[in-house]
Amino acid sequence: MTLKIAGIWCNSKSDFDKHCRKENFDVVVSYNEIYSRLLKSDPGDNAPSDVIISLYIQKLFRNIPIKFEGKAVVNAAFLFKNLDTETIDNFIEFINDVTEDIQIDLVIINRSDYPKSGILSKFDNVRFIEND
Numbered sequence: 001m002t003l004k005i006a007g008i009w010c011n012s013k014s015d016f017d018k019h020c021r022k023e024n025f026d027v028v029v030s031y032n033e034i035y036s037r038l039l040k041s042d043p044g045d046n047a048p049s050d051v052i053i054s055l056y057i058q059k060l061f062r063n064i065p066i067k068f069e070g071k072a073v074v075n076a077a078f079l080f081k082n083l084d085t086e087t088i089d090n091f092i093e094f095i096n097d098v099t100e101d102i103q104i105d106l107v108i109i110n111r112s113d114y115p116k117s118g119i120l121s122k123f124d125n126v127r128f129i130e131n132d
Contacts, residue, residue: 002073002101009080010109016079027076083115
């Protein structure tokens with residue numbers, strides 16, 4: 001199985017949602033959606049910690065090979081909360097543990113700021129999108 005991940009970096013949840021509706025993703029992983037889901041399921045309305053959200057994200061990605069067993073290519077969208085060296089390195093290291101055949105692209109939507117030097121080179125492809 002080849003796992004193709006579109007790492008998306010944008011200003012708003014609506015930009016992310018709009019892009020995901022246009023593309024054909026098998027899996028969509030959004031920090032904001034997970035946060036909301038966990039918040040709603042907590043009886044005390046306590047905000048989930050970043051650690052809990054990260055574990056949930058890891059669980060979703062680890063289940064992809066099982067859920068899509070036998071499928072040649074799985075397309076996933078992932079909304080990056082932060083686009084810094086540590087976050088990207090950790091994400092790539094984790095994904096390499098999930099499956100060996102991966103492609104991680106970066107889609108930057110409606111951003112006028114750019115990541116620090118060296119970030120873009122960590123991705124297989126980078127695409128800039130300006131929505132009007």
